[in-house]
Amino acid sequence: MLYILCPHCGLRPQTEFSYGGDATVKRPELNKEISDQDWDNFVYLRKSPRGKHLELWQHISGCRQWIKVERDTLTHEIFTTYKASENT
Amino acid sequence: MAMQKYSVFSLIKNAFKGHKDWEVAWKDPTPKAEYDVIIIGGGGHGLATAYYLAKEHNITKVAIIEKGWIGGGNVGRNTTIIRSNYMHDENGLFSEFGMELWRNMSLDLNFNVMFSPRGIINLAHSDAQMNAYSRRGNSMRLNGIDAVLLNREEVKKIIPMADFSENVRFPIFGGLMQPSAGTARHDAVAWGYARQADSMGVDIIQNCEVTGFNVANGKILGIRTSKGEIKAKKIGLCVAGSTNILAEKLNMTLPIETHLLQACVSEPIKPILDNVVTFGAGHFYCSQSDKGEMVMGGDLDGYNSYAQRGNLPTLQHVLTEGIAMFPFLSKLKMLRTWGGIMDMSMDGSPIIDKTHIEGLYLNCGWCYGGFKATPASGWTFAHTIAQDKPHKLNEGYSLNRFSTGHLIDEKGLGTKTWIS
Numbered sequence: 201m202l203y204i205l206c207p208h209c210g211l212r213p214q215t216e217f218s219y220g221g222d223a224t225v226k227r228p229e230l231n232k233e234i235s236d237q238d239w240d241n242f243v244y245l246r247k248s249p250r251g252k253h254l255e256l257w258q259h260i261s262g263c264r265q266w267i268k269v270e271r272d273t274l275t276h277e278i279f280t281t282y283k284a285s286e287n288t
Numbered sequence: 289m290a291m292q293k294y295s296v297f298s299l300i301k302n303a304f305k306g307h308k309d310w311e312v313a314w315k316d317p318t319p320k321a322e323y324d325v326i327i328i329g330g331g332g333h334g335l336a337t338a339y340y341l342a343k344e345h346n347i348t349k350v351a352i353i354e355k356g357w358i359g360g361g362n363v364g365r366n367t368t369i370i371r372s373n374y375m376h377d378e379n380g381l382f383s384e385f386g387m388e389l390w391r392n393m394s395l396d397l398n399f400n401v402m403f404s405p406r407g408i409i410n411l412a413h414s415d416a417q418m419n420a421y422s423r424r425g426n427s428m429r430l431n432g433i434d435a436v437l438l439n440r441e442e443v444k445k446i447i448p449m450a451d452f453s454e455n456v457r458f459p460i461f462g463g464l465m466q467p468s469a470g471t472a473r474h475d476a477v478a479w480g481y482a483r484q485a486d487s488m489g490v491d492i493i494q495n496c497e498v499t500g501f502n503v504a505n506g507k508i509l510g511i512r513t514s515k516g517e518i519k520a521k522k523i524g525l526c527v528a529g530s531t532n533i534l535a536e537k538l539n540m541t542l543p544i545e546t547h548l549l550q551a552c553v554s555e556p557i558k559p560i561l562d563n564v565v566t567f568g569a570g571h572f573y574c575s576q577s578d579k580g581e582m583v584m585g586g587d588l589d590g591y592n593s594y595a596q597r598g599n600l601p602t603l604q605h606v607l608t609e610g611i612a613m614f615p616f617l618s619k620l621k622m623l624r625t626w627g628g629i630m631d632m633s634m635d636g637s638p639i640i641d642k643t644h645i646e647g648l649y650l651n652c653g654w655c656y657g658g659f660k661a662t663p664a665s666g667w668t669f670a671h672t673i674a675q676d677k678p679h680k681l682n683e684g685y686s687l688n689r690f691s692t693g694h695l696i697d698e699k700g701l702g703t704k705t706w707i708s
Contacts, residue, residue: 201601215601219591219706221545240691243703244543244634248532250594273546274594 205281208263220256222246223268223288250274254288291487294398313479314358314486319493322519323351325673326511327526328498328534330354332363332474332659333651334526335481336666337673338490344667345674348489351520353513355497355530359478362528365596365628366659367551367573367585369564371408371469372433375424378684378696379637380431385681386664387433387468393663399480401472402578408469408564409443411450411613413458417568421464428466436465447565451615458569458612471564471575477662500537501648508647524649524673529594529629531652538645543634543690544653545705548589550598550606552625554617556580565613572609574617581623584610588630590706598627630655632705635689637696640669640682649673650687655705 202214227242228234253273258266268282282288292298292311302310325341327334330352341347352358370390372383393401412418418437425435439462444452452460486492493515500512501523510519525534529546561576572586586606589599603625611618633639633653638661640651651669654661668682678686684696701707 201599213601214599221704221706222592236691241541244690245541246532246543246545247536247541248545248592249536250533250546253592255592271591273592276593276595276599 202276202278204257204269204278206259206262206265207267207281207283207286208265209259212259212262216259216261217257218260220258220266222248223254223256248273252279256284291483313483314492317491317493319351319353319491319496319513319515319518322510323491324349324520325522325524326350326518326520327352327524328511329361329526329528329530330358330482330492330494331361331526331528332359332478332481332662333528333654333665333669334524335478335485335492336662337524337526337651337669338666339481339485339488340667340670341674342485342488342490344670347674350485350489351491351493351518352485353496353498353511353518354492354494357494358482358492359475362628362630362658363478363662364475365551365626366474367575367583368471368474368577368659369408369469369573369575370403370472370660371466371564372660373408373410373424373428373435373464373466373469374698375427376696376698377431379698380428380433382664382668382681382685383661384431384433385667386661389663389667390472393472393477393480397480397484399476399483401476401480403470403472405468405470406563406575407465407467408566409438409446409463409465410566411443411463411568412461413569414461418461421462425464434466434468436467438463438465446563447561449560449616450565450613456612458567463568469564474659481666498534498537503538503645506644506646508645520647522647522649522673524651524669526651526669528631528652528654528658531631531650538648540643542652542687543639545592545632546594547591547630547632547706548593548595548598548627549585549630549656550589550603550625550627551583551585552603552607553577553581553583553623554620555623557582557620560616567609567613569612570609572606572613574610574614582617582620584617586610588632588706589627592706594629596627596629598625630658634703634705635695635697636699636701638665638685639687640665640672640685641678641687642672642676643687
């Protein structure tokens with residue numbers, strides 16, 4: 201069992217959360233010229249690193265807030281958690 | 289020296305000598321300075337690729353570079369299911385080509401891979417699911433793949449031990465069966481390919497980690513490894529869950545995420561289940577091994593991971609589905625659980641293609657279905673490398689299909705690779 205420190209609710213088991221993927225991916229800005237490559241990068245391409253990974257989780261069976269979690273993809277150690285609005 | 293052929297006669301002969309004179313099945317060579325082709329990854333796909341390069345294209349100056357030991361990754365960690373029950377043409381035709389290779393594999397490799405075409409049944413639990421299966425079955429038959437739509441009574445005759453009571457949450461409405469699907473002994477597949485490839489001159493180099501690539505002017509020149517530099521004008525990647533790690537060394541970003549998938553076996557019991565059966569209201573599949581163990585698997589753990597070991601909440605979730613389908617499973621003790629790391633592509637289908645680097649070829653994105661694809665993947669990847677262009681069977685598995693919109697999304701799930 202992973203235990204994730206929700207910045208709103210405290211330490212909770214992973215079963216209360218739903219995963220949301222890589223948090224570093226940025227949607228191309230609207231009202232700008234956007235190339236196919238920009239969309240490709242945003243929709244499909246992922247670094248999927250071995251090691252530290254900043255990712256989105258939603259505390260779906262708790263406060264329902266999206267949060268950011270810095271986790272090691274090899275050891276599953278969780279280092280820091282952030283509110284979605286916080287800068288990392 | 290010609291390779292010793294395995295047969296009942298060689299078995300008897302060696303039995304009289306106390307089994308002391310068997311040849312090694314493959315050698316342990318030191319890497320040469322240069323090869324015509326280097327295959328990175330000594331799993332099922334890599335070994336099969338090397339075998340078909342030698343057999344079909346007469347390219348034998350080939351090395352397989354494996355960080356650990358051959359067969360230690362996903363080819364030794366899967367649930368051994370072989371099938372071609374796909375709806376889309378690309379997947380169906382590719383997999384059905386593989387079925388023919390499976391049927392001949394034991395003879396072809398002179399190694400008993402224990403291919404057992406026992407049939408797979410995908411259970412349906414609603415009218416809508418029966419309609420979807422009917423559509424998929426028709427698509428399969430149009431591609432020459434056997435498919436039989438079973439009603440509830442027909443399913444009950446085949447698997448009477450499933451829960452057919454009235455008050456269950458997900459009653460069994462029927463199912464789609466591919467009678468020619470089945471299982472095989474996964475380790476034997478790796479060993480059989482390795483032994484044949486070795487006998488044709490392929491160097492299988494184990495305990496050798498790739499640490500970097502030599503690329504100049506858009507062309508691949510060779511690799512850097514823990515055993516030194518090795519040159520080759522053609523290099524193929526067959527590293528499944530480690531694809532992103534090597535891609536990073538090549539400054540490539542791919543439509544692939546690496547995720548953790550678990551499987552498990554129960555204690556061995558007397559024969560009860562003849563087929564492979566999948567639960568249709570979730571993600572759970574089950575068969576019985578020749579040793580009597582119930583072999584089970586299901587969902588990903590659900591977050592990016594390179595840990596080849598799983599977490600209990602997912603296992604509990606998957607086995608809850610198993611017990612809903614086969615209540616007798618609740619009485620069994622768990623014998624072993626394990627995990628492997630999957631190269632999950634963004635549309636659920638694989639990539640077998642060239643890359644923007646000349647001489648660098650990519651084979652990845654196998655998601656849940658890597659094992660059954662082993663022979664067809666090796667065969668088409670060998671063709672792609674030897675001819676420097678994809679075969680018709682893997683044309684659809686292109687790397688640029690994501691940017692051009694030609695996705696092959698069998699399940700219609702989109703890009704959330706962890707939602708299975």
